[in-house]
Amino acid sequence: MHEVSVAESLLKTVVEQAAAHNCTRIEKIILRIGRASGVVSEALVFAFDALKPGTMAENAVIEVMDVPVAGKCETCGSDFSVEEKYVLACPSCGSPSFVITSGRELELSELEVY
Numbered sequence: 001m002h003e004v005s006v007a008e009s010l011l012k013t014v015v016e017q018a019a020a021h022n023c024t025r026i027e028k029i030i031l032r033i034g035r036a037s038g039v040v041s042e043a044l045v046f047a048f049d050a051l052k053p054g055t056m057a058e059n060a061v062i063e064v065m066d067v068p069v070a071g072k073c074e075t076c077g078s079d080f081s082v083e084e085k086y087v088l089a090c091p092s093c094g095s096p097s098f099v100i101t102s103g104r105e106l107e108l109s110e111l112e113v114y
Ligand SMILES: [Zn+2]
Pocket: 073, 074, 075, 076, 077, 078, 090, 091, 092, 093, 094, 095
């Protein structure tokens, strides 16, 4: 399961960041997960919860910010965002020439530590 390895590296990252700030407790982790990132947020939280006991993040709560897929059309220049995970054509003009500008991210947005 892909989410387990993501959760492992997330745990490693947050523990390192907290330690770098001389913190001992991680309270909250806010993640930005794009709909096209391929990561299922529920599965990631579940995997993280299974890994966190005995670490600084033992009591940490993960909050997920869902990032929709958005892009910019190279034909008509419109900026768009969609509900789906994938974009096949510009919703305004139907052109297949566009760039995806968000929706693929998997980022640590904020970390609350004590
Ligand atoms: Zn267009």
